[in-house]
Amino acid sequence: MLRVGIVGCGGIARSHGRAYAADPRVELVAVHDVDPSAAETFAAEVGARACSSVADLVAQDVQLVSVCTPPGTHTDTTVELLGLGTSVLLEKPPTVNLADMDRIAQAESTSAGAVFVVFQHRHGSGAKRAHRLLAEGTLGVPQVAVCETLWYRPDSYFDPAWRGNWAGEGGGPTLGHGIHQIDLLLHLLGEWRTVDARATRVARPVEFEDVSTASVTFASGAVASVTTSLLSPRETSRIRIDTTGGTLEVEHLYGYTDADWSWYPLPDARTAAANGTDPGAGQRSTGASDATDVWAASAGQDVPSNHAAQIHDLVGDLLAGRPHPTTLASTRPTMEFVTALYASSLEGETVAREDLTSDRAFYHRLDGGLPAERVSARMSRA
Ligand SMILES: NC(=O)c1ccc[n+]([C@@H]2O[C@H](COP(=O)([O-])OP(=O)(O)OC[C@H]3O[C@@H](n4cnc5c(N)ncnc54)[C@H](O)[C@@H]3O)[C@@H](O)[C@H]2O)c1
Structure with missing residues (x-):
């Protein structure tokens, strides 16, 4: 049995909850949300314990945690979970910039846990x-x-x-x-x-x-x-x-x-x-x-492409000790592409993948840290 938890008890957490509930190899033991009432409601729905913090959730002896919080919170939550030695199934988009992605990769490199990213359409x-x-x-x-x-x-x-x-x-x-x-x-x-x-x-x-x-x-x-x-x-x-x-x-x-x-x-x-x-x-x-x-x-x-498909694959891989293909690293090219799209659009030039180095503003923010009026003017049709 794989003991799992969920952080973030909103809309997409329900898809994770349903997929875990449908898998007899999984026990969904604990959930957490910054909004305690959201955690209580979801916990009652899925028959799990509502925890008041990420640390409390990990203390329930979970091996895998779905991170279903808004994108801007993914990095801090995932780094905390990795620090506690737990593996993470991180919702898309994994982060909102490449710097955060590399921060998670750094935490992963010293953790007992690993990070997998939800891209369910790879799994149909x-x-x-x-x-x-x-x-x-x-x-x-x-x-x-x-x-x-x-x-x-x-x-x-x-x-x-x-x-x-x-x-x-x-x-x-x-x-x-x-x-x-x-x-x-x-x-x-x-x-x-x-x-x-x-x-x-x-x-x-x-x-x-x-x-x-x-x-x-x-x-x-x-x-x-x-x-x-x-x-x-x-x-x-x-x-x-x-x-x-x-x-x-x-x-x-x-x-x-x-x-x-x-x-x-x-x-x-x-x-x-x-x-x-x-x-x-x-x-x-x-x-x-x-x-x-x-x-x-x-x-x-x-096999339709949905959360159940990816979660079924991931649980099987983790229980068998096999590598699961949809790792954090495997999704970096996608985040690089999104970064390049904004950089190309806002700078008006072709962007090559190798240009996306950490000394570029777009590595840190998808708006390149440009003044709001400049971004707005560039994106507006007028
Ligand atoms: N794979 C897909 O097809 C798919 C579809 C929809 C959403 N998503 C992704 O799922 C994530 C969540 O989206 P959603 O629609 O469920 O959002 P939502 O707003 O419905 O739910 C987010 C929940 O996270 C909680 N939360 C916020 N910050 C938190 C924190 N730091 N710690 C703990 N809980 C926190 C909120 O209180 C809320 O209950 C996003 O990354 C989104 O892109 C993926």
Whole structure:
């Protein structure tokens, strides 16, 4: 049995609570929140003890703690937990800047515990298949990709005092919303090299962007465009990767199943397989058993991309003493990308990954520590 705790008893803590409750290998023993009534209510829901501090929670002999607090508090809470020797499952975004990320990494290096980050879309069966088949070269070599987070949040979404400003959120929707798709894109395509970006405030009452667009190059030579929007009424989340072998695509909203993935092989290959079908008449993979369709042939159990999927993987890995892949270090390229997007947009130039050194202001703050009027003017369309 793995004894676990949860710090931060708000919305997403419920997803962690449900995933732990559904796993017979786990005992959720303790929860904590700065708001004692939030901790009491959640503790009663999940049948755990409400603790008055992080130290009290760790004293309940927990081996893993989910950190489900707002992003700006992730670093202090995680460093405290690591200091007490506990492993952490840290919600996204792991931190609000690279300096904090490195502070956690430093604490991790001297702790008995380790840090894992919630990026649940790496853990559905579709992403696992895509990752494996792309790494093996079975789907060809990626050349062009499109990554879209086209969501809708009305003005009222920003009513809470901590929303819509750098102080409360640390960054705009690229950090808070687009990061899920960005993380999956980078996970699938590997090392990125440069970012040219524009973060723009088109309509919402916020200090940062409500839309960002970026052009990315990868070490492999592939290129991608990345768009994040909170102004898009028909909401969708999409990654499309065109390879030398075909088009791999996933389109969903807040979580996918296998049915949301498709593979469109090169028409020539499909023509040959179909023995006489006109070139260009390739169709979406139906998932039907077809030995010539490498995507359909790789299908296994359909695991949707949600907290339960990642928590199931993590618990299994921890209990078996296996490494769990979604480490803090594995998510640094994603935070580097977000940092580069803001730096490129606010400085008006291409940013290379190796430029993101600790002597740059953007390493410490995603607004680069620039005067608020300058950030605002740069992001405003006017
Ligand atoms: N993976 C996902 O799909 C997903 C979805 C939504 C939110 N999130 C992430 O989950 C985190 C929490 O978001 P939420 O929507 O649940 O927020 P929330 O506001 O609903 O809940 C946060 C809770 O943390 C408590 N809290 C604040 N500071 C604290 C501290 N220092 N110590 C202990 N408790 C503290 C608050 O009192 C509140 O109860 C954020 O990082 C967010 O980005 C992830």
